[in-house]
Amino acid sequence: MEAIKGKYLTTVNRLTARNKAIIRRNAKSLAAGFAALSFVNPDDDFQFVDSIATVQRTAQPTSPFTKALDERLTPLRVTAIGTTAPDINQAKPDGTKLSLKSLRGKYVLVDFWASWCGPCRGENPNVVKAYxxxxxxxxxxxxxxxxxxxxxxRWTKAIAADGLAWPNHVSDLQKWNSAAAAAYGVQSIPASFLLDPNGKIIGKNLRGPALQEKLAEVLK
Structure with a gap:
């Protein structure tokens, strides 16, 4: 299974690199705006998509794709690598409030998930292992x-069932109207943000072995 997954990721990365090269060569064209929206994930490659949006604002100022790029990128600018993560202050299962800022001094993975999210539940064993x-x-x-x-x-039962032993669990129980999700520009889950001890974002959507590799790098 790991071999198949590895081949799949290699193919995806190769196709993404090819698409980016084509978009970069034609950055001023109307099609580049459409392609940047359709074929490159700004969550994973914010700087590239933002650079295309910058060109498009001058070259295609009235294009609907330019407008769509800006709308997609605006919330992501708040969570770009190197920025300070927005604070989150929500209720734990026992009703008491917990602030993300209270965890400063440690490396923290801000992990957006839900009990009803199959891919989230599938990723939880990797997060537990890293923890x-x-x-x-x-x-x-x-x-x-x-x-x-x-x-x-359902939330608390999923915490227990998946063995999420850390004490930092919060939710406003608003599903996709979650204030925290809005603050972080989260439009799909699982979504995660790795913070350094000062609260700065140093990684995004690090799943599977990628999370452990990053933690091994910073926690030498």
Missing amino acids: NQYKDKGKGFTVFSVSLDDDKD
Whole structure:
């Protein structure tokens, strides 16, 4: 299975690189705006898509694709690599409030998920493994889980079922109307943001071995 996944990711990365090269060569064209929206994920490659949007604002100022690019990128600018992560202050399952800022001093994975999200539940074992391996290393590592559930019982049962042992679980139980999701520009889950001890974003959507590799790099 891992071999198949590896081949798939290699193919996806090759196609993305090819698409980016074509878009870059034709950055002033109307088609470039459409292609940047359709074939490159700004969550994973914000700087590239933002650079195309900058060119498009001058070359195609009235294009609907230019407008759509700006609308898509505006919330992502708040969570670009190197920026300070917006604070989140929501209720834990017991009703008490927990602030993301209170975890400063450690590396923190802000993890958006939900009990009803199959891919999220599938990724949880990787997050649990990373937490257990790195929670006591260096400056420490923890997870700040933000649920997009709207049912408290399902949320808490999923926490227990998946063995999410860290104490930092919050939700406003508003599903896609979550204030935290809006602040981070989250439009699909799972979505995650790795913060350094000062609260700056140093990684986004690090899944599977990518998360462990990044933690091994920063928690030497």
